[in-house]
Amino acid sequence: xxxxxxxxxxxxxxxxxxxxxxxxxxxxxxxxxxxxxxxxxxxxxxxxxxxxxxxxxxxxxxxxxxxxxxxxxxxxxxxxxxxxxxxxxxxxxxxxxxxxxxxxxxxxxxxxxxxxxxxxxxxxxxxxxxxxxxxxxxxxxxxxxxxxxxxxxxxxxxxxxxxxxx
Numbered sequence: 001x002x003x004x005x006x007x008x009x010x011x012x013x014x015x016x017x018x019x020x021x022x023x024x025x026x027x028x029x030x031x032x033x034x035x036x037x038x039x040x041x042x043x044x045x046x047x048x049x050x051x052x053x054x055x056x057x058x059x060x061x062x063x064x065x066x067x068x069x070x071x072x073x074x075x076x077x078x079x080x081x082x083x084x085x086x087x088x089x090x091x092x093x094x095x096x097x098x099x100x101x102x103x104x105x106x107x108x109x110x111x112x113x114x115x116x117x118x119x120x121x122x123x124x125x126x127x128x129x130x131x132x133x134x135x136x137x138x139x140x141x142x143x144x145x146x147x148x149x150x151x152x153x154x155x156x157x158x159x160x161x162x163x164x165x166x
Contacts, residue, residue, distance in 0.1 A: 009035045010042060010100040012108055013069060017094055021114040021127070024078040026056070032072055032098060034064040040101050046074040049093040083127045084113030086154050 014031040026048060034040060041063050048056040056076030064070050074096070082090035091111045099105040117126050124131050135155040138144045148156055 008100065008104045008106065010040065010064065010098065010104070011106050012096070012098055015096065015108050015110070017110055017112055019092075019112045019114050021083060021116045024081045024114070025075060026078065026092075026094065026112065027073065027075045028094065028096065030072040030074070030096065030098075032062070032064060032070045034066060034068060034070070036064075037066050039066060040064050042101070043099045044072055044074065045095075045097040045099070046076070047095045048076050048078065049095065050078075052093075055092075081114055084115040085126060086131075089113065 011033055012030060013033040014029075016029045018027045018029075020026070028046065030044070032042060032044075041061055044060050044062055046056075046058045047054050055078060058074055058076060060072075060074070062070060062072055078092070081092070082088070084090050091113050094108075094110045094112055096108045096110075097105055098107075115127060117124070119125070124133055131154075133155045134153050135157060136148050136151075136153045138148055138156045138158060140158045145156065
């Protein structure tokens with residue numbers, strides 16, 4: 001599967017978001033690409049939302065060198081946050097908007113959850129509690145995912161392809 005995207009001369013090349021389940025800190029590492037032949041500045045707007053309400057926001061101006069990538073790190077701390085679980089999938093929205101000096105902008109919207117998933121003494125642990133993973137093999141369709149969840153499965157293995165981003 002190949003997709004082509006139209007991008008401006010300044011665009012978000014990479015976006016990696018790391019929520020910390022112990023502290024509520026959310027760190028977002030961006031790589032901003034400038035394909036311009038001159039220096040410019042961008043404005044980066046960053047917000048975290050809970051059910052549509054903005055709970056953290058930050059804005060910064062960043063200089064960009066010509067024909068190069070620039071690393072930008074943004075962070076915010078959620079004072080009160082809920083942990084994600086299959087029974088209560090608490091998710092937060094992260095909105096990032098990069099606007100160049102000529103007024104063109106690009107946005108990224110992501111959903112994040114705070115969770116601690118690990119293996120301890122051979123058992124799967126989620127947020128400090130043992131969890132039983134009932135897994136099935138599936139085709140990568142929305143219908144198959146909904147059907148598996150209805151049957152009580154909490155994990156899926158996709159054999160031939162990954163599901164679409166929707």
